[in-house]
Amino acid sequence: MELSRFPAYLAGRLVKAAIVVLAIVVCNFFLIHAAPGDPASIIAGQSGAADAKFLEQLRAQFGLDQPLYVQLWVYLKGVLTLDLGFSHRQQASVAALLWDRLPATLLLTGAAFLFAIVIGVTMGALAARRVGSWSDSVITVLALTFYATPLFWVGLMLVLLFSVTLEWLPSFGMMSVGVELSGFAWLLDIGKHLLLPALTLGLFYVAVYARLTRATMLEVADQDFVKTARAKGVPEGRILRRHVLRNAMLPVITFAGIQAGQLIGGSILVETVFAWPGIGRLAFEALLARDYQVLMGVFFCTSVMVVLFNLITDLLYAIVDPRVEVS
């Protein structure tokens, strides 16, 4: 890559990304407001009593009595100054609500991400190495099973085994509440709570990476440069690592880029089953409560992340595969 062209390339991509994000914000705004019901009617519904004054007060407080274009303008102005707004329903700023949930989300999705890549790629490489052997069959069947099984079911079964039958791990939450823990004990406690949800979330991606790695490696293994290497007398293990695996990494990176973009969004299903206090649940509950500002805040952050990781993935290609150039 020519280094002199890089800053211009990056700037161009960033401008495009900003336009995409802005378009997403506007689309989200109208989509969310098109859903029937508003936060005031939901609060009235859940309070078991309401009168016209109550609804009026709430709508005025939430700013819903303004015309839609005014609401959009107010929101856009906020976003441009990195102010994501205020959830009147929860009487807290959206940034604070998101910030509260971010560590838990990143811990869960990050752990699942690492677990999936490491185990998935290893499984795929092992299977490709001895294609057709019994170990290949076991890995393929396992991967297919993980791929096809619904997440929530896996979660419930893991809980049944490890929490109910064996009583080794807690079935829900992120930490023990009501006990003071510090240092190593605290880490261990969080680790114990993390294990089952991260495993549940990761298993699906393990399957994806395993299948992807195996298929691409088999494809690469047939190509001429591998035969050449073999003819030169390069040891088999080295061929696999240096020639086959490295060339098979591109699709894996593509997929990892997509998954990484979703890291911040969390997972509604796993967070719900394990009562994990992440952003996925925040978004889901905001959707049900029509908490517009929170929902748009989550959408904004996730769209920024997706765009950002797409960019990083493209740059990564260039590093992993010298044939790819930025232009």
Place this chain on the structure above:
Amino acid sequence: MAVSRRGLMATAAALPFLMRAEDALAQGIQPKRGGTLASIVNPEPPILHVGINNQAPTLIVGGKIFQGLLRYDPQLKPMPELAKSWEISPDGLEYTFHLQENVKFHDGKPMTADDVVFSIMKFHMEVSPRARGVFARIKDGVAVNPTTAKFVLSEPFEPFILMFDNTVSAIVPKHLFDGQDYRQAPAVQKPIGTGPFKFAEWQRGNFIRLERFEEYWKPGQPYLDAIIYRVVPDSQSRRLALESGQVQLTQSNDIEPFDVPQMRARPNLEVKTTGWEYMGPLMWMDFNHRVKPLDDVRVRRAMTMAVNRDFIAQRLWFGIGKPATGPFHSATRFYDASAKAPAYNVEAAKKLLDEAGLKPNAQGVRFTIKHLSLPYGEVFTRLGEFLRQSFRQVGVDLQLESVDVGTWSQRTANWEFDTTINYLYQYGDPTLGVERSYVSTNIKKILFSNVAGYENPKVDELFKQARDAADPKVRQQAFSEVQKILVEDVPLLWLMEMSFPTIYDKKLNNVITSGSGVHASFDDVFMA
């Protein structure tokens, strides 16, 4: 002799049960200090200040932080709370409350009659639609001295005495709200009340922790050190948390009705369905009277006869709740057992529909209506399916529409449904909780008004008579008559007197001691 002895034994057996409501000491169990109670809250409340927010989870958690002047026993008789005694003048106009002494708010400031007057006359008048309707009748509210508050009504209003529970008119600190926008005052985020537990920590999506208030006005109480409400959104995970002992108490909708039989079978758990008498929730199916042929009383009667209400209570709700008999919950005052909605009778229902001129077509369908399902969980989905089967038997085709809470709220409020399910609290008195669903003056595009659009001048008149009368006898007469008219007109299809299972570890004592059950302050709850 043998007979009287058996009678004596029966009384003795019943005694501990009766006494539990009064005082655990009487059972011979010495209350024990200490311990942390872990429970569940679902869904997570948006804020914890009662009054500002009146959703069920807010009231359950906030009920430990805030107290009202009175509590109510299962027969709805007032019991002392922040008021140690009270008097009502013979003309029914003056209510005088004598307050407990040495009551402090969690910030250390004393609670006085000023706070009481402020809470009733200003705070709840401004924020709470339910309290507003009643407290608007107060002509004058004064703090006679620091421990005496007096309210003078503009005209007698008999159910006024039922309005002082912590779920309705909790006492809030005047010094933290006066002169501010009540909804946005800092005290909304850091609730300060007089209750036995003070707000300590809230990790959103995770847990709410309440701590023992050391300066609580009842000496030696509360017994528990802390209460933790954990947020667990999945019903199966909640059940697991209870079964595995990770929490010791669940309430409200935490455990699905179909899981309750297994909970009953566990020797370490107690399952109670009492403690909802003050709310008195009644579930029904709304008919939209603007939609033909639901405007025809014969059709409504026939559809009522097509539904086996016993089946709903026994098989869908597993005995949590009782079949409804009419518009009044049987725990609500002035309930008249002699007024009964048409009984389950499929043949009679078909005959009535024939008479109404609605003949079945080749597929056996007389008419089709759309049913807006109530999106409150699995059991309500099953109810919708059961209703479809029931109406199918008499040739009415019910098409189910599934929506989310926001859509349901808006469409129900805007009358955009043929039939839907709803349940409303009756708050102990028909004027407070029943009238609103039937009088024509309350036909509004708002939830919990008369959204069905039922109109009957005679019903309007009787509810008004009962509302304005000071004498309970006069009220009973009017209410009995209105119940008789309503069961003839069947403006709604009454399904079930609801209750909710409170399930707890048997080590816990005094969980349910009043007509509002788990909403109580828990100052007397202890772990044996």
